[in-house]
Amino acid sequence: MKKILAIALALLMVLSLVACNNSNSDNQGDNNQGGGEQAADLAGTYDVTIWAPEAAVELTKKQVADFNSSNEYGITFNVTVEPVSEAEAAGNVVTDVSAAGDLFFFAQDQLSVIVKAGCLTKLGQGAAATVKELNAEGAVLAAQSGSDLYAYPLTADNGYFMYYDKSVIPEDHVDSLEDILADCETAGKLFSMETNTSAWYIAAWFFGTGCHSNWDFDEQGNAIALDDDFNSENGVIAAKGMLKLLNSPANLSNSGVDAFSNGAAVVVSGTWAYNDALAILGENLGATDLPSFTVDGKSYHLGSYNGCKLLGLKPQEDTKKAAALNQLALYLTNEKCQLERFNELAWGPSNTNAQADPAVQANPGLAALLAQSPYSVPQPNIPNAWWDIAKVIADDVKAAGNDDAAIKAALDKYIASAQGCVTAPAE
C-alpha cells in the first residue's frame, strides 16, 4: 500500500545523494603547500570569474587579455566577466562566497562587512608593500582593516563637489553658501544636496567645522571603537550652517544631476555625473569645490568624504591560483590599467603616478574634486548601520530649530546611537 511513499522517499534519497556527493567534492582543492615553488611555477591556465560593474565589463576583458599576453610568469586566465554592480557584489559575496567572482569590484564602505564575513584574502607582504608604495595614502587606508591590507585600490574618486549653473550663479558667488542660496531663491531655483537623506553628505557640514568621526576596526572586521565629536561646540556650529540650507526654500535633498533639468541651479554630486550634467547644461556647467558658510561671523569651508573603489580577491583554496590572481589584481590596479579606466570611464585613479598624469589633471570633474581635496577626509571603514543612524541628523536638527541646547541634544542622541554600533571586544 505504501508504494507511493516508497517511491517518494527513493526520489528524496537520490536527490540528497546527488547533493551530498557534490558537497564532498568541495574540499578537493589543491592544498599543496610544499615549499620550493618558485614564482615561475605559476605558469598554467586558470578559470576565473570577475565581477565588475556593467560599464567596466568590456574594458576588464581587454585588460585581462593584455595581462595574458604580457605577463612574465606564463599565466593564462580563462576569464568570465560578469556585470555585477559594486553595491550588489558585496551582498552577494557575503551571502555565498563560493558562488562569488574570484575578483570583484566593490565600494570601500562594504570592506568591513566582507572582511567580517571572512570573504576577502589578506594581501601577502610583497603585494601589500607594492600597493602601499604605488597608491595615494587615503586609498591605502580605505583598503585596510586593522593594520592589514585586504583589497587593491582601484579609484580614489568617490567624493563629491559642486556642479552649478553658470547662468544662475555668478562665478564670484560660488565660494559662499549664503550668496548661492540667495541667488537660487531670487531665481526660484533649487540647491540640490542630499542633506536630508544621506549621511555621506551630512558629514560634509561637520568636517567643515573641524569635527571628526573615526572608527577602529579589528582584523576580523568588527568595529571596536568610535571617536566622534559631532556633538561638540563645533558640531553645533556645523548644524547651524546646515540649518541655513535646510530652512531655505531652495533646499532639495537629491544628488542626481537630472535635477538640473528640473529647477536646480546647484547639484552636489561626484565625477560619475559629469557627462550627464554636461549634457543638460552644456557650456553653462560649472564644477568647483564646495562653498563656505558663515556662522557668528566666522567662515567654514564645507568638508567632504573622499572614498575609493576596491578590487577584492575572494578566499582561494589553491595556492597557485591565489598567487596568480594576486598578480592579476596587481596588474588590474596598476598605473596603466587605471589610466585606461580614466580614459574610457572617467574613473579617477588612486595610483599616484596616474593621478599626476596631465590628462587626469585637466578633467574638469577631477579638477573640482582636487580643489575640494584640501577639505576632504579620506573615508575610513564605517559599519553599515552608521549610515542609517547618521542619515536623520538633518531632520533632527531641523526639528530642534535654532535653539543651541536642542541642537546639542539631537547630536547627543546621534552619538549615543552611533556608539551602539561598537561591538564589545570578542569574548
Added chain:
Amino acid sequence: MNNEKRHMGLKTLNRASNTVIYILLVIISVIWLLPFVFIVFQSFRVESTWQVGYVIPQQWGLQNYINLWNSDFKRWYLNTFIIALASAVLVTVIQLCMSYTLSRFRFKMRGPLMRFMLILGMFPGMLTMIILYRVLADLGLTQANAVPGLILVGVASSGMGYYVSKGFFDTIPKSLDEAARVDGATRFQVLYKIILPLAKPIVIYTILTAFMGPWGDFVFARYVAMGTSAGYNVAVGMYSWLTNDQINSWYTTFCAGGVIVALPVTILFMCLQKYYVEGVTGGAVKG
C-alpha cells in the same frame, strides 16, 4: 398627477446618479491607465534618459528599444519565457492533482493534511529562501543554471496554492462522479472524461496565473542568479536599472523593457480574460 411627478422625480434622480457614475468611472479609468500610458510615452523619449517633468517626448525615437536589444535583456526575456512556459504546464498539473483530490476524495489523512498545509502557509516564506538557495546551489542549479532551479522550486512548492481551484471543484456537483462510478468508470476515467471538461475555466485560470507569476518573480530569482547575468529573469535584470546609480542612464530603457514585458502578457490575458474572471469568482472566494 402626484404619482407621475414622483415617477418623473425618480427618473431624473436616476439619470443624475448615472451621470455621476459615468464621471467617476471615467476618472477611475484615467487614473488606472495613466501610469501605463506614461510608460509607453517615456519609452519613446530619446532626448534624455532620466526622469523628466513632462510626458510627451520632445523627440520621438526607438533608441531605448535599440538599447534594450543591445543589452542582456534578450537573454533575460528568454529565461523568463522558458520559466513561465514550464510553470504553466507543471504548476497546473500539480495544482489540479492537489485540488481535485482534496475536493473529491474523502480519505483518512485528508483533514490533517489540509490543516497541516494551512499551518505551513502561515510561516513567512521569505526566510526559507536562503535555505532553498543553498539546496539549489548544491544541486548545481544556481547562477547560470538558474532557470531549471527556479522552475524546480516554483513547481515543487506550488501544491500549497490549491485553494482557488479546490473552491471551483467544490462547485461541480458530486452526483456526476457518483453516477459515473455506478456505471463502472474508474476514478481516473471520472477525472479525465467528466470533471476535466467541466473544469475548463479553472484549468485555463491556473495556466494563466502560473504563466504570469514568473514575470514578476523577483526576490528569490535574484538570490538564485547570484550575480550571473545569464541566469537573470526580466524582473531581476530590470531592477538593477532603477537603482540610484543607474537610473539616470537607464530609466527610459526600463520603460521600453516594461512595454516589451507587459505586451504579450497583457494580450494573452485579454484573450483569456473570461476564464480568469470565472476562475476568480468561482474559486477564489470559496477556497
Added chain:
Amino acid sequence: MKRYSDMEYLRLSKWNKFVYKLVSFLVSIPLGIGHFFVKIWKGIKEFGGKVAAECKDIWTTFVTGDWKTKLSFLVMGFGNLAHGQILRGVMFLLFEVVFIFYMVTTGGYWLSKLDNLGDKGPESVYNAVLDTNTTVFNDNSFKILLYGVLTIFFIIAFIYTWRANVKQNKLINQILKSGKKLKSGKDDLKSLVDDQFHKTLLALPMVGILVFTVMPIVFMVLVAFTNYDGSHNGYSNALFTWVGLKNFGTMFSWTANTSAGLQSYSATFGEILTWTLIWAFFATFTNYFLGMCVAMMINKKGIHLKKMWRTILVMTVAIPQFISLMYVSKMFAQNGLLNQMLMNHGWIKQPLPFWTDPTWARITVIIINIWVGIPYLMLITTGILMNIPADLYESAKIDGANAWQQYRKITLPYMLFITGPYLLTSFTGNMNNFNVIYLLTGGAPTNAAASGAAGSVGYTDLLITWLFKITTGGESLYYLASVVGIMVFVVVALISLVVYNVLPSIKNEEDFQ
C-alpha cells in the same frame, strides 16, 4: 455576560445588538485560545495512546507471526516476497537498501556532527614562498544542519515504512486465514488509478511540499536556536552552534540594546508589528469596500459599456507588479514625474515628501495599494453581487427602502457572509505583502532609532520586509530573522484562530458543496 436566545436577540435595539455582538466576540477570544490549548493537549494525549497501541501491535505481530514474518522485521518486504507479492516486496527491500547505503555513506556523518554543528572552522594559511594567503575550509555548519535535518526526515520515513512493512505481514496472515486471494502487483497498479487514485495524484505534489516547503521551514525554526549570523556564517569565518533559547531572550528583553544607546529589539518589533497591523487593516478594507463600490457602479442598471469599464481595470492586473510598482514608486520620488510636473507648473516650490516623510509615505503606500488591489476586488465582488437574489431587492423596494438602506440591509451582510474567509486570507496576506512595500519604498524612510541594532529599519517596513532586510544587511542576523519569522507565524495563527472561531461561514466547508 448574559447569553440571549435567538428570539431575545432579535428584539434588542440596534445599539444593544451591536454591543452584544462585540462583547461576545471579545469573550470568544480567550475562549478560543483556551480551546486551542485544550485541543493541543488532547492531540498529544491521543498521539501518545496511538504510539503505545502501535508498539503493542508490532509486538503481537512479532510474537504470533511465523518465521517469514519474523525475518521481515529485519529484511523489509520479505513477507511480501515470500507470498508472491513481488512488486511490494521489491519496493520495500529497495527502500531498505537505499536507506542503509545512504546512512553508511553520508547520513551517519551528518548526524554525528549535528550535536554542535561542526568542530573546526576555516583556517588561513600563509605560503611564504608565493607570499600568498589561502583558506582551508573545514566544517560547514549550514550543510551539517541542512543535511542533518534531511537525514532525520529519512529516518522518520524509514521508521514509518518499516512499520508499514510489519503491518503488511499482519494483513497477509489475516487475508490468508480468511481464504481470500492476495493482491498481485497488477492489482496494485490498477488500484492506483482507481481506489487509491488519490495517492497517485498526491504523491508528486506532496514530495515537492515536503522537500521545498516543510524541510526549509523546519530548518528555519531550528536556526532560531543557533547563533547563525554574519559573523558566524558557518563556513568562511566562524562556525555557528546551538544556543538554546537565548535569541528569544534577546528579542523580548526590553533592555537588550538600550545600554549601547540603541532601541531594544522588542520595542522595534512592537513598532513594526503595530504598523503591520494598521497597514493590513487599511489595505484589506479600503480595497474591499472601494472595490465593491466600483463593482456596484459598473453593475448598476442603466450603465452602458459594462464590459469596457471592466476590461480597463482588469488590464492592470495583467501587467507584472514589478513593472507597475517600480514605475509608480519612481513616479512619486523626489525627482519623479509627479513632483517635477507639479513644480514645472509652479504649483509647488518644494517636492512633496511622498517617500521621505513617515506619515506621507505610509499614506501613499496605502493609496497606491488601492490602485493595485481594486481591479481584483472588483472582479471578485462582481460575481457575488450578481448572485444576490434579485427578489430580495424587489421586496425591499416595495417596502420603500432607499439605495443606502438596501445596501446596508441586503448587500453588505450577504457580501460579508460569503467573503468572510476571503477577508481573513486577504488580511494575513496583506500582513505579508512583501512586493508592494519592497518595490514601492523598500521600507523608507529610515527609522534611525530602530536601525543599527537590527539592520536598516524604515517607517513603512512590515515584519516581512524587516525580516528580509535582517537577512540581507551587513550583519545578516539570521537567528533574529528566524525568531521574527516564528513571531509572524504566531501572530498570523492567533488572528486566524480567533476569526475562524467567530466567523460563521468558514466553519463548515461542506456547506459549499
